[in-house]
Amino acid sequence: MRTADFDYNLPLDRIAQTPVTPRHISRLMVINRMQGTIEHTHFWEIGRYLNPGDILVVNETRVIPARIFANKQPGGGKVELLLLEKQDLTTWTALGGGKGLNPGRKLTIEGGPNAEIIQVLDGPKRRVRFDVPIEPFFGQVGHVPLPPYIHTHLDDPERYQTVYAKTPGSSAAPTAGLHFTPQLIQKLADQGIQFAKLTLHVGLDTFAPVTEADPREHKIHTEWCDLDRQTADQINAVRNAGGRVVAVGTTSVRTLETAAREILREGVVTPFSGPTDLFILPGYGFKAVDVMITNFHLPKSTLLMLVSAFAGRDLIFKAYQIAIEEGYRFYSFGDAMLIL
Numbered sequence: 001m002r003t004a005d006f007d008y009n010l011p012l013d014r015i016a017q018t019p020v021t022p023r024h025i026s027r028l029m030v031i032n033r034m035q036g037t038i039e040h041t042h043f044w045e046i047g048r049y050l051n052p053g054d055i056l057v058v059n060e061t062r063v064i065p066a067r068i069f070a071n072k073q074p075g076g077g078k079v080e081l082l083l084l085e086k087q088d089l090t091t092w093t094a095l096g097g098g099k100g101l102n103p104g105r106k107l108t109i110e111g112g113p114n115a116e117i118i119q120v121l122d123g124p125k126r127r128v129r130f131d132v133p134i135e136p137f138f139g140q141v142g143h144v145p146l147p148p149y150i151h152t153h154l155d156d157p158e159r160y161q162t163v164y165a166k167t168p169g170s171s172a173a174p175t176a177g178l179h180f181t182p183q184l185i186q187k188l189a190d191q192g193i194q195f196a197k198l199t200l201h202v203g204l205d206t207f208a209p210v211t212e213a214d215p216r217e218h219k220i221h222t223e224w225c226d227l228d229r230q231t232a233d234q235i236n237a238v239r240n241a242g243g244r245v246v247a248v249g250t251t252s253v254r255t256l257e258t259a260a261r262e263i264l265r266e267g268v269v270t271p272f273s274g275p276t277d278l279f280i281l282p283g284y285g286f287k288a289v290d291v292m293i294t295n296f297h298l299p300k301s302t303l304l305m306l307v308s309a310f311a312g313r314d315l316i317f318k319a320y321q322i323a324i325e326e327g328y329r330f331y332s333f334g335d336a337m338l339i340l
Contacts, residue, residue: 001214001215001216001281001283002213002214003210003211003212003213003215003218003300004213005313006215006299006304007300008320009299010299010330011324014330015149015150015330015331016330016331016332016333016334016335018152018154018333019178020329022181023178023179023180023181024043024044024180024181025042026042026043026179027041027042027329027335027336028040028041028042028043028045028179028335028336028337028338029328029335029336029337029338030049030337030338030340031337031339031340032340033310033311033312033315033339033340034340036315038318038319038322043184043335046184046293047188047191049340050188050244050246050291051192051243051244052191052192053192053241053242053243054193054238054244054246055194055195055196055234055243055246056188056193056194056195056246056248056293057195057196057197057198057231057235057245057246057256058162058164058198058248058249058252059174059177059197059248059251059252059255060162060164060165060166060167060197060198061165061166061167061168061170061174061199061201061202061251062161062165062168063144063145063160063170063172063173063202064083064138064142064169064170065138065139065142065143065144065157066082066083066084066142066171067080067081067083067144067145068080068081068082068083068109068134069109069110069141070107070108070115071107071108071110072098072100072105072106073107074106077098077099078098079096079098079107080096080097080098081095081107082097082145082171082204083128083134083171084125084171085203086169087127089133090129090131090133090134091118091127091128091129091130092127092128092130093126094126094127095124096124096125096126096128101117101120101126102117102120103118103119104116105117107128109137109141110141111140112134112137112141113130113131113133113134114130114131115128115130115131116128116129135168143157144157144160145171147172147207148207149298149331149332150332159178160332161173162180163181163182163185164177164180164197166197167199169199169224171202171203171204172202172203172204172207172332173202173332174249174252175295175331175332176248176249176250176252176295176336177249178332178333179293179336196235198225198226198227198228198252198255198256199225199226199227200223200224200226200251200252200254200255200276201224201225202251205221206302207298207301208221208301209300209301210300210301210305215302215305218279218302222276223251223254223275223276224274224276225251225255225258225272225273225275226272226273227255227256227259227273228271229271231271232259232267232269232270232271235256235267235268235288236267236268239267245268245288245290246290246291246292247288247289247292247293248293249294250292250297250303250306250307253280253306253310254280254306255272255276256288257278257284257289258272258276258278259272260287261278268287268288269288280302280306280310281305281306282305282313283309284309289310291339292307292310293336293338293339294336295330295331295332295334295336296320296323296330296331296334297331298331307337
């Protein structure tokens with residue numbers, strides 16, 4: 001297995017720059033793993049492929065407006081901070097854009113708290129301490145950080161949130177969930193399909209390509225996730241009744257499979273809360289996930305490797321080639337794939 005096996009060429013005009021309206025009219029490619037077939041439909045029709053008694057497991061994380069502009073003191077030079085991970089009440093790990101961001105450098109934020117660089121980490125990463133918690137100021141000083149391949153201004157930041165986003169903490173959206181609308185959720189519920197919620201806070205490393213020649217040598221980024229007792233009981237009850245566990249997005253897959261590391265005698269997942277370093281590569285044996293909803297992922301990414309592990313690399317790459325030829329929209333604001 002080589003990282004180069006997960007590379008492909010994508011025309012730039014296939015990268016979706018804006019979301020569709022309404023969300024549920026995005027295209028949906030349906031892949032049947034057993035039959036090796038590929039169908040084309042729209043996300044609104046996803047219920048045709050689900051059964052009463054199935055359970056959709058969604059990630060209710062919310063993207064924080066973590067992009068903040070500050071000024072260096074003394075001097076007043078401009079700095080851009082992208083908050084990545086909260087360390088304690090006032091300390092964050094952040095990406096720093098600007099020169100001279102060394103320990104001791106003071107920063108001022110117009111309309112917000114003061115800050116100080118307290119540690120230099122890898123590359124542009126810095127540890128930043130605010131003089132008061134920053135969260136109450138997000139509404140005034142924070143901006144939603146869009147992925148680096150999106151260059152079009154987003155007029156409504158809520159379009160980069162799922163309609164069920166609840167728990168703040170992500171640097172990027174769990175994009176498979178962006179296709180759901182309240183109307184579609186109600187339609188599926190009326191069909192007898194259940195919903196369960198978990199949380200995984202998405203980090204920016206989700207966009208980073210694997211650089212090692214052998215992906216097994218790649219050190220996967222850790223992300224904090226939580227699957228509580230109620231959700232575990234709900235999922236185990238569905239499985240015991242013969243229903244399917246449908247993971248909405250790779251973040252839900254990663255959380256579910258982390259919670260399935262210790263199999264119960266009468267269940268498939270246990271409650272879990274904490275960081276996960278699970279790296280799913282071809283050859284992995286899935287324990288909790290029966291069906292997956294996902295978007296189209298970047299070349300040589302850990303997410304493309306994950307879906308290749310689920311459906312088989314050859315079938316996934318065949319599907320990606322067809323998607324390119326058929327004009328599907330790729331990445332965060334792009335179209336979706338249902339893998340049965």
